[in-house]
Amino acid sequence: MTRIVRVASGQGFWGDWQEAPKLQVRHGPIDYLMLDYLAEITMSILQKQKRKDPAAGYARDFVPLVVELAPELVAKGVRVVSNAGGVNPGACRAALVEGLREAETGRPLRIATVTGDDLLERLDTLLAAGHELRNMETGEPLAEIRDRVESANAYIGATPIVEALRREADVVVTGRSTDTALTYAPLIHEHGWATDDWDRIAAGIVAGHINECGAQGAGGNTLLDWEGVDLVTPGYPIIESDPDGSFVVTKHPDLGGRVTWATVSEQLVYEMGDPAAYITPDAIADFGSIKLEDLGGDRVRVSGVRGSERTGHLKVSIAYRAGWKAVGTLVYAAPDAVAKARRADEVLRGRLQRLGLAFEEIRTEILGAGACLGRDPAALPRDVRDGLPEVELRVGVRSEVRSAVDRFTRELAPLILAGPPTVTGFAGGRPRVQEVMAYWPALIERAAVERELRVEVTDA
């Protein structure tokens, strides 16, 4: 018997389109809804929120969404898998329990939380036990920046999610599960794939990579005929998985978006490193082995995926405080917009220098004149450069010294009256001083994390 399992993508990041998951549930049959909320920067933001409020530290948007959808999830038998738990899955569960009190679902919803990925509290114990957490890029031991660590999370895989599903969870809330595991854990569970069935798990990883960026896997950002894609109500991708590992990427037929060989290929190469070694906690996928077949009608078949054995380590994403920064902008209009913006930059830099402020970097970009690729406007043909109706001067600074960055934010507004002519676009006020979070990628022995993983189940 061939049982096709349908896993729908509903969110590609925290802040993604809130209608998408509702449309996925309401516009056609699906079995699972995966909601990815986490990025590297998100973890440190959530830790900060949790420090201020012990009941915070998760993706708050997730709770009202699940509460609204709860009656339909039960009626249609759709299960939700999400990393919305951030650095506080327990608080997320508590909020869900509270929210679901009023929901008319006919039966309780079973909520599972996965914890144990958050290493912040255990960091000193781990270091003392000899886990050096050396920076994968520089080789330095974590001790160098230990006192500045803001968050530390191991990327965990499918095993605890599979356990939660086996215990009949309707909603699985995890912390830093990998984005791809949110899609392939349901496939492992439903198809009963063995934990060393590397090829099939690798196929699930590819499916997860297509799902993890929401609409981008179904026509968002496509460069081929982008004007022809309906992006008002895009259908996000849906994976229809066969037990043999092959799958079809599709979307609900009555929604917009597009699924073709081109849109799927574009998403496959997104954020790709070495395609032969896409490493996850559960297997290593070889993206070079992928075979695509465009079936037409927004259906693309993916097959042939090969995988290899997982490694003995998990990746740890550590964020640490690394100074301060601010970015300010002003708009200069024609004639000679570029020349005016450059003079304003000279004046600004002269004043900063006169104040004797120390910056690690001052970066000037002139938007409208090649800034996206760091091009010098001088490289533009003269008639193009001189013909620009307006440009935006964008200056950023970074420093270990907060007061220097703060002073910079007060040096932009004076240019409005004490700078080159034809300036505007300053209504936004003073630039905001932001704390810089730098990343410290490290590896840790798998067992040190996995023995602490917990799955808890509550009926709400």
Place this chain on the structure above:
Amino acid sequence: MRVPLERIAIARSGDKGNAANVGVIALTESAYPVLVREVTTERVKAHFRTVCRGDVVRYELPNLGALNFLLHESLGGGGTVSLMLDAQGKTFGAAMLGLEVDAPDDVVEACDRVRRGERSGRPAAG
């Protein structure tokens, strides 16, 4: 004929720490060998000389008719450290398509038909 890469390929880019990744996908089977021949690491490094301070590494994906490039040290430190407008290299893919390549006339014409929606594109490989 000499054409911008956009006539025969599409692309998508993103970030990997302080490196940008740029995937380039041939519009037809016959356009892939042109990519392999024309879009070399040297030419990509030169094309992105204003942002790329490190090495350019290329990976070939014949099954997908695609090349993947890693442009090291291109994002001003990456993540939130970067002061760059495009700190995630999101615009690098479209910028890559401005690279000029030599392609046989029939390859370009077949790709033009894909662009106009007169024939479907790449698959058949694998």
